[in-house]
Amino acid sequence: MTTIMQRAIVVMFIVLSWMSQSTAQQKYDLLLKGGHVIDPKNKISAVRDVAIANGKVAAVAAKIDPAEAFKVVDVSGYYVTPGLVDIHVHVYAGTGEQGSYAGDNSVYPDGFTFRAGVTTVADAGCAGWRNFEDFKQRIIDRSKTRVLAFINIVGNGMRGGKFEQDLADMDAKPTAEMALRHKNLIIGVKTAHYAGPEWTPVERAVEAGTLANIPVMVDFGINHAERPLSELVTRKLRPGDIYTHLYSGLRNEQVESGKVNPSLWEGRKRGVIFDVGHGGGSFLWRIAVPAMKEGFVPDSISTDLHIGSMNAGMKDMLNVMDKFLAMGMSVDDVILRSTWNPAREIKREELGHLSPGSVADVAVLRIEKGAFGFVDMHGARLRGTQKLTCELTIREGKVVYDLNGITRPDWDKLPRDYKQTGDARWDAVTPARPVRNP
Numbered sequence: 001m002t003t004i005m006q007r008a009i010v011v012m013f014i015v016l017s018w019m020s021q022s023t024a025q026q027k028y029d030l031l032l033k034g035g036h037v038i039d040p041k042n043k044i045s046a047v048r049d050v051a052i053a054n055g056k057v058a059a060v061a062a063k064i065d066p067a068e069a070f071k072v073v074d075v076s077g078y079y080v081t082p083g084l085v086d087i088h089v090h091v092y093a094g095t096g097e098q099g100s101y102a103g104d105n106s107v108y109p110d111g112f113t114f115r116a117g118v119t120t121v122a123d124a125g126c127a128g129w130r131n132f133e134d135f136k137q138r139i140i141d142r143s144k145t146r147v148l149a150f151i152n153i154v155g156n157g158m159r160g161g162k163f164e165q166d167l168a169d170m171d172a173k174p175t176a177e178m179a180l181r182h183k184n185l186i187i188g189v190k191t192a193h194y195a196g197p198e199w200t201p202v203e204r205a206v207e208a209g210t211l212a213n214i215p216v217m218v219d220f221g222i223n224h225a226e227r228p229l230s231e232l233v234t235r236k237l238r239p240g241d242i243y244t245h246l247y248s249g250l251r252n253e254q255v256e257s258g259k260v261n262p263s264l265w266e267g268r269k270r271g272v273i274f275d276v277g278h279g280g281g282s283f284l285w286r287i288a289v290p291a292m293k294e295g296f297v298p299d300s301i302s303t304d305l306h307i308g309s310m311n312a313g314m315k316d317m318l319n320v321m322d323k324f325l326a327m328g329m330s331v332d333d334v335i336l337r338s339t340w341n342p343a344r345e346i347k348r349e350e351l352g353h354l355s356p357g358s359v360a361d362v363a364v365l366r367i368e369k370g371a372f373g374f375v376d377m378h379g380a381r382l383r384g385t386q387k388l389t390c391e392l393t394i395r396e397g398k399v400v401y402d403l404n405g406i407t408r409p410d411w412d413k414l415p416r417d418y419k420q421t422g423d424a425r426w427d428a429v430t431p432a433r434p435v436r437n438p
């Protein structure tokens with residue numbers, strides 16, 4: 001009897017200690033091991049392990065015990081960065097409207113983001129207050145990418161010339177009201193594509209931005225002597241407002257001598273933000289290269305993704321970042337301007353870094369060395385020797401993109417009848433179905 005009871009106690013002890021050990025093993029859902037972490041907000045640029053639990057960054061440290069993680073991924077040789085934040089995209093697709101950024105000129109975000117390491121985008125004014133809620137239910141609510149938005153000062157948004165030139169539809173009050181109604185989604189006000197000589201679109205956008213306490217992003221439209229760039233950045237915009245299409249050369253960003261327009265330096269001193277917004281027609285080597293040599297670097301790197309840029313010189317976020325590497329910017333600096341800086345610009349300081357407790361949006365990037373070429377809006381090429389590739393993207397703690405299967409088992413080491421290989425604790429691509437109890 002005693003022996004049986006003793007045995008039972010021993011067995012119980014073993015089970016309990018196994019249980020507690022397995023709980024310890026499951027402290028983290030996912031561990032990215034041995035990568036070079038670049039987290040500019042936290043001033044980290046070094047080999048670090050990154051542990052993730054419950055969709056959040058749980059720990060970043062020189063050595064984290066793999067036994068503490070449910071799933072371990074070797075990312076040595078790669079950069080591990082915050083999920084990239086692209087604050088200039090056009091993603092109001094699906095309405096069927098032709099020739100419109102609230103329609104066919106836009107793209108669905110998930111097809112372009114995760115494969116480039118992007119986890120957050122901000123739509124740059126496709127929708128105004130009249131159609132924002134349609135945009136929300138059609139795209140924002142249905143995308144795996146985190147989609148935020150600059151609301152257009154035009155009530156109808158970017159539906160084409162006849163709407164975008166209509167000063168009567170640029171109303172600050174309903175724009176600000178909509179922004180305040182969707183504070184969690186609307187991070188700014190956009191004015192764009194205006195062809196007339198009036199300041200009205202900029203003034204109304206700033207008025208709406210002031211009412212809603214959010215920044216304004218300006219695409220300055222057609223250049224007019226009546227409303228010069230110098231006045232925009234030194235008087236009209238508030239500190240924190242964003243001038244996009246910095247290297248387009250379309251609005252005197254560069255003066256006759258080849259230097260950066262001195263008013264941009266003055267604007268920068270005032271706190272105006274300068275963004276790339278590459279797009280299909282807003283980035284020229286003959287503007288960007290001299291500006292970079294002069295030290296006028298962008299605060300944020302962004303794509304201006306749409307159907308006119310996706311297959312032209314722009315391509316994707318990483319290709320735009322590559323262009324800055326090719327012009328001599330360091331990897332750390334490129335990451336800063338693609339993560340923490342844009343997150344701060346749109347006042348979403350919970351994003352763009354890997355602080356423990358923050359959402360686990362992560363990009364794992366590789367730098368390839370070789371002979372590459374990068375093309376501007378007029379088809380001119382700059383040669384480069386480095387290219388960023390996205391190996392792995394994690395959104396809210398789960399793998400959403402894995403280029404070379406670095407999180408995956410080899411097929412020939414699996415049972416003959418293998419099925420879904422992932423687990424919902426770390427995988428959003430092929431999570432195994434929950435096992436049913438017999």
Ligand SMILES: [Zn+2]
Nearest residue numbers: 088124279304
């Ligand atoms: Zn745009």
